[in-house]
Amino acid sequence: xxxxxxxxxxxxxxxxxxxxxxxxxxxxxxxxxxxxxxxxxxxxxxxxxxxxxxxxxxxxxxxxxxxxxxxxxxxxxxxxxxxxxxxxxxxxxxxxxxxxxxxxxxxxxxxxxxxxxxxxxxxxxxxxxxxxxxxxxxxxxxxxxxxxxxxxxxxxxxxxxxxxxxxxxxxxxxxxxxxxxxxxxxxxxxxxxxxxxxxxxxxxxxxxxxxxxxxxxxxxxxxxxxxxxxxxxxxxxxxxxxxxxxxxxxxxxxxxxxxxxxxxxxxxxxxxxxxxxxxxxxxxxxxxxxxxxxxxxxxxxxxxxxxxxxxxxxxxxxxxxxxxxxxxxxxxxxxxxxxxxxxxxxxxxxxxxxxxxxxxxxxxxxxxxxxxxxxxxxxxxxxxxxxxxxxxxxxxxxxxxxxxxxxxxxxxxxxxxxxxxxxxxxxxxxxxxxxxxxxxxxxxxxxxxxxxxxxxxxxxxxxxxxxxxxxxxxxxxxxxxxxxxxxxxxxxxxxxxxxxxxxxxxxxxxxxxxxxxxxxxxxxxxxxxxxxxxx
Numbered sequence: 258x259x260x261x262x263x264x265x266x267x268x269x270x271x272x273x274x275x276x277x278x279x280x281x282x283x284x285x286x287x288x289x290x291x292x293x294x295x296x297x298x299x300x301x302x303x304x305x306x307x308x309x310x311x312x313x314x315x316x317x318x319x320x321x322x323x324x325x326x327x328x329x330x331x332x333x334x335x336x337x338x339x340x341x342x343x344x345x346x347x348x349x350x351x352x353x354x355x356x357x358x359x360x361x362x363x364x365x366x367x368x369x370x371x372x373x374x375x376x377x378x379x380x381x382x383x384x385x386x387x388x389x390x391x392x393x394x395x396x397x398x399x400x401x402x403x404x405x406x407x408x409x410x411x412x413x414x415x416x417x418x419x420x421x422x423x424x425x426x427x428x429x430x431x432x433x434x435x436x437x438x439x440x441x442x443x444x445x446x447x448x449x450x451x452x453x454x455x456x457x458x459x460x461x462x463x464x465x466x467x468x469x470x471x472x473x474x475x476x477x478x479x480x481x482x483x484x485x486x487x488x489x490x491x492x493x494x495x496x497x498x499x500x501x502x503x504x505x506x507x508x509x510x511x512x513x514x515x516x517x518x519x520x521x522x523x524x525x526x527x528x529x530x531x532x533x534x535x536x537x538x539x540x541x542x543x544x545x546x547x548x549x550x551x552x553x554x555x556x557x558x559x560x561x562x563x564x565x566x567x568x569x570x571x572x573x574x575x576x577x578x579x580x581x582x583x584x585x586x587x588x589x590x591x592x593x594x595x596x597x598x599x600x601x602x603x604x605x606x607x608x609x610x611x612x613x614x615x616x617x618x619x620x621x622x623x624x625x626x627x628x629x630x631x632x633x634x635x636x637x638x639x640x641x642x643x644x645x646x647x648x649x650x651x652x653x654x655x656x657x658x659x660x661x662x663x664x665x666x667x668x669x670x671x672x673x674x675x676x677x678x679x680x681x682x683x684x685x686x687x688x689x690x691x692x693x694x695x696x697x698x699x700x701x702x703x704x705x706x707x708x709x710x711x712x713x714x715x716x717x718x719x720x721x722x723x724x725x726x727x728x729x730x731x732x733x734x735x736x737x738x739x740x741x742x743x744x745x746x747x748x749x750x751x752x753x754x755x756x757x758x759x760x761x762x763x764x765x766x767x768x769x770x771x772x773x774x775x776x777x778x779x780x781x782x783x784x785x786x787x788x789x790x791x792x
Contacts, residue, residue, distance in 0.1 A: 261346060262344070262345050263346050264315070264345070264348075265350050266320050266347055266348065266349045266350070267317050268438060269316045269430055270378050271313070271380075271381040271382070274312075274313075275311075286330070288328065288329050289308045289328050289329075291325070292327060305319075306322065316432055318347045319347060320348075320349065322347050324345060325342055325343070325345075326343050326344075327340055327343075346360065361444040362443050363443075363444050364445050366445065367416065367450040368417055369450050371412055371415075373407070374410065374411040374412075376392075376410065376428075376443075377441050379428075382430055382439075386432060387409070387428055387429070387439075388430075389406075390406065390428045391426070392425070393425040393426075394424050395422055395423055399411070402414075409428070411424070418449070420445070420447050421445055421446055423443070424445050425440055425441070425443070427439065453548050454482075455550060456480045456482025456545070456546055456551060457481045457482060457551070458544055458551055459479045460478065460553075461554060464556075465555065466555060466556075467560040468531050468560060469531070470531055470533065473527075473528065473529055473530065473531075474526075474531055475525055476526040476540070477523050478490065478525070478544075479521065480522045480523070481520070481521050481522075482520070482522075482544065482546055488542065488543070488544045489542075490526045491541045491543060492505065492539075492540050497526065504528070504532075505528050505535075507524055507525065507526055508527060510523070510524060511523040511525075522544070524542070526555070531557065537558070539554035540555050540556075541553070542554070590764075591760050591764045595764060609676070611674055611676050612650070612674040612675075613652040613676070614649040614650050614676050614677060614769065615766065616651075616652050616672050616679065617679045618654075618678060618679065618680045618681070619635050619681040619682075620682075631718055634681070634718060634747075636653065639679075642753075642759055646753075647754055647769065651679075654667065654671075657671075658671075672711070675711065676712075676767045677713070677714055677766060678712070679714045679716065680714070682717050682718060682740075702730040712738075714741065715731075716742075741762060742758075
């Protein structure tokens with residue numbers, strides 16, 4: 258699209274179809290058409306609308322001429338062609354008004370020593386056929402020393418913001434002996450020019466950067482300023498490109514526009530491989546224009562190890578390691594403790610004067626199937642695992658005491674010689690009744706809770722939901738130490754010391770010196786056998 262042309266009704270105008278340089282040799286055909294019309298514009302100079310070379314003339318333009326126009330360019334030796342369009346607007350002047358602001362051409366000048374205002378669409382009129390141009394501002398003829406006229410253009414000296422407003426240029430044109438009036442309306446805007454000063458360098462700012470020996474470094478020199486200034490890098494007062502050849506060079510200009518409309522130039526300093534001679538030497542970026550020159554440097558320094566970053570990274574890594582270790586320990590705590598006892602503490606026997614590793618306390622007088630299971634667990638399963646497989650020494654009243662000995666004295670003396678107290682509970686009812694007032698129970702609780710502070714291991718043969726009916730001492734032990742629940746079925750698999758239940762029991766038992774043993778072949782227990790034993 259070529260743009261839009263404005264002309265009052267009854268005045269002449271010429272519109273040009275621009276050509277590429279490659280077509281200016283003349284080896285092409287150019288034809289004008291009005292939009293939607295397949296008939297070409299005639300080339301007869303006597304016609305009101307006609308084509309001369311690449312121009313379309315309206316002598317004069319009429320209201321019905323408004324619309325789109327198209328010039329078609331085709332090369333003689335090619336089958337392809339190009340189309341370029343423009344829009345013509347023919348308007349009627351309002352009677353009594355010297356200017357029509359709606360159809361005024363917009364122009365912009367700046368507050369400088371002098372500026373030029375162009376009378377539009379007069380470029381293609383021959384100077385010998387056009388009369389001197391008169392200029393008006395707000396319908397008042399322009400006169401005075403601040404105004405001058407160059408051909409059809411207006412020159413304003415010492416431009417200020419007060420020069421903005423509506424301007425009109427008027428003249429006459431003679432063609433084929435006929436005179437045409439020409440007037441063009443301009444809406445002039447005056448903008449404040451940026452101050453006349455040298456360019457500004459935003460980076461570098463006489464600073465230093467840390468680089469490693471042998472590394473590649475790129476530094477941008479970013480500048481902002483008026484048009485017509487140059488930017489370059491120097492080292493030792495010599496242009497970088499000339500003195501350093503290929504190892505150190507500068508990139509071509511990169512142009513942008515700042516937020517306030519001023520041009521921005523950027524030139525990169527490129528060091529392909531930093532050498533020892535580059536350190537502590539200033540590389541200077543210089544920018545200059547007609548109003549002055551500025552410079553700013555960058556200095557390369559050896560990279561200093563970032564101790565704080567290493568310390569911070571080390572602390573973070575340590576915290577992560579501790580966190581992972583705590584998680585692993587929480588998950589595999591029992592396995593780790595048992596492994597430690599079995600390997601590291603294998604030969605560290607505890608010398609504390611104790612004889613027994615644990616004193617076993619359980620309900621001893623009751624009937625029913627649950628009691629026989631309890632008896633089987635205490636007298637057969639518990640010794641088989643803890644004594645034969647793990648090497649612990651247990652005291653079970655009724656198995657390890659001598660006939661005729663007083664229960665109170667035996668319990669009191671044995672508890673003093675034991676490192677742990679194992680309390681085995683059956684159901685809520687049986688455990689409540691059988692552990693309530695026995696002398697053995699009272700001595701055990703006294704030793705565990707008051708005198709010696711012996712550690713208690715609480716084992717539930719069945720899951721006990723409610724401890725409210727239990728003695729207060731049992732409730733206290735449950736709350737403080739928790740309980741280990743037996744889920745075995747008296748099979749050979751349940752008698753393995755490596756099951757989860759026995760690992761929990763071994764974890765709460767004291768460490769023992771490693772012993773070797775032969776696996777004991779256990780006879781299968783059946784309900785009939787246990788029943789027969791009870792009878």
